[in-house]
Amino acid sequence: MRNFTDIGRIKVFIKDKNKKGFLKVIKEIFILLITKKEIPFYYFKFLYRKDVKNYLDYLSTKEVVAIGSNSELHKPEYKSLFNNKLVFALFCEKASINSPRLISHNFGSCFCFNNKNEKINTKEELVLFFERVFASLDTNAIFFRPPSEYGGKGCFKISQKGLASEVDDKYETIINGRFVHTEIIHQHKEINKIHSKCVNTIRIISLITSEGDIELVCSFMRFGVGDSSVDNASSGGFFVGVNLNDGTLKLSGLYMLEYGGGDIYEHPDSGFKFEGFKIPYFKEACEEVVNAVKIIPDRFIGWDVAITQNGPLIIEANWAPHIFLSDYAYGGLLRNQHMKKLVSDLKNKII
Structure with a gap:
């Protein structure tokens, strides 16, 4: 992935025809500066767009760092398990977590x-x-x-x-x-209709609350493009938000800013429109993630799940998932009561 700086984000912002008016941008940046108590460079990721009305519901850079660095959310023994794909594969095999053989x-x-x-x-x-x-x-x-x-x-x-x-x-x-x-994972035929050149995985974010409950707070689906063998947005693909209540894709997806940051409503290769597509076995994928959290009780995890003809497979788990993507896919994670409480607890140091 190309090195991408805050200056690069501002360049994309300047070229983007979908940005808010100059005075509105200045006003929102000022409000974020006062509210979040940091220079809101992250505003130039997605929040400057006209369709983002609830910009205060999105996580700041400090809040994202706090989630990723908190020792109560991420135990060292779990982090080491997630960080090595060989160790994770061996663990899944022993713990009977459905994953690629x-x-x-x-x-x-x-x-x-x-x-x-x-x-x-x-x-x-x-x-x-x-x-x-x-x-x-x-x-x-x-x-x-x-x-x-x-x-x-x-x-x-x-x-x-x-x-x-x-x-x-x-x-x-x-x-x-x-x-x-x-x-090799044989992807479900319905997902192949969207893109068949790679396995297009679902990212599901799990949170164990301070009360000990397991909550799934966000999900999005990543798609590859062209002949790429991977679906990662950081490798040139894009992501589309998933409605957690019914497992359907939202209206549009987004490329990361490194790749232009453009909105996308249908797959560029197949022409398949995203809105309303129901992901096969999505309920089972969520159940698989909840069961895995019970086995590996790290408090904040991004799970990557593939859907086969026979059901979901957990590909990997990430203790430091790309929270900004989740934030945008959800439409502002602070709209979620569990995420809002988590951020509040982190600020008050009562987690």
């Missing part, structure tokens, strides 16, 4: 499959290794993810059909890197 993994030239380790020294040996893997599985492709990267960085897949040529192309990347190898 872990097939194998490698640390450089050391590969592990079926609890056996072996050293790979050549392309030919790597082809033979994956031939054995494919022969023992009912999958025709394997997805590779770096254990510690975010935003879809470094992800790719290798297919059984193109194994030799794909290993030839990716050999140096694999042998000099560290990767978690999981089964």
